[in-house]
Amino acid sequence: xxxxxxxxxxxxxxxxxxxxxxxxxxxxxxxxxxxxxxxxxxxxxxxxxxxxxxxxxxxxxxxxxxxxxxxxxxxxxxxxxxxxxxxxxxxxxxxxxxxxxxxxxxxxxxxxxxxxxxxxxxxxxxxxxxxxxxxxxxxxxxxxxxxxxxxxxxxxxxxxxxxxxxxxxxxxxxxxxxxxxxxxxxxxxxxxxxxxxxxxxxxxxxx
Ligand SMILES: [Zn+2]
Numbered sequence: 001x002x003x004x005x006x007x008x009x010x011x012x013x014x015x016x017x018x019x020x021x022x023x024x025x026x027x028x029x030x031x032x033x034x035x036x037x038x039x040x041x042x043x044x045x046x047x048x049x050x051x052x053x054x055x056x057x058x059x060x061x062x063x064x065x066x067x068x069x070x071x072x073x074x075x076x077x078x079x080x081x082x083x084x085x086x087x088x089x090x091x092x093x094x095x096x097x098x099x100x101x102x103x104x105x106x107x108x109x110x111x112x113x114x115x116x117x118x119x120x121x122x123x124x125x126x127x128x129x130x131x132x133x134x135x136x137x138x139x140x141x142x143x144x145x146x147x148x149x150x151x152x153x154x155x156x157x158x159x160x161x162x163x164x165x166x167x168x169x170x171x172x173x174x175x176x177x178x179x180x181x182x183x184x185x186x187x188x189x190x191x192x193x194x195x196x197x198x199x200x201x202x203x204x205x206x207x
Pocket of ligand 1: 021
């Protein structure tokens with residue numbers, strides 16, 4: 001399976017995919033991921049509906065505790081953080097983003113935003129399965145098998161994406177002001193220049 005087809009995420013269901021009963025707050029659920037011809041399929045089941053057959057056909061399985069998601073936060077200042085970047089890159093089909101995505105996922109695991117649920121291997125490709133701690137979304141992140149000598153470059157790339165562009169220093173501001181003044185002076189001088197074909201003023205001898 002090409003790496004691009006791993007990049008999708010599936011939201012945890014708010015109801016049991018078996019009996020259709022909505023999950024209650026703090027209710028235990030079982031999640032099974034299986035590979036179908038259409039791609040990954042996620043099933044979330046309550047304790048009563050969970051069975052061995054489901055487990056048998058799954059490539060990955062985990063248990064969690066359902067939490068009623070809190071109401072969405074009011075839209076605050078948009079800021080690229082590790083999570084929004086990961087969401088951006090998980091939709092990206094650029095295979096060059098695989099390294100960045102992997103580092104972001106590890107960062108978010110350390111921050112406990114993502115929970116590592118399982119690691120699966122498909123056709124030699126190791127894939128980390130994460131679940132978002134708050135929303136329950138599934139993130140499938142292929143392990144790009146970074147070598148140590150590649151790690152630093154990717155970390156630098158990620159920090160550059162996360163850091164806001166640096167504010168100009170006082171010296172840079174002063175230089176910019178000087179440059180602007182010099183430009184204005186040059187424009188003014190050019191405007192005052194007589195056209196080339198004009199007669200130069202002839203000095204009149206005063207007798
Ligand atoms: Zn059920």
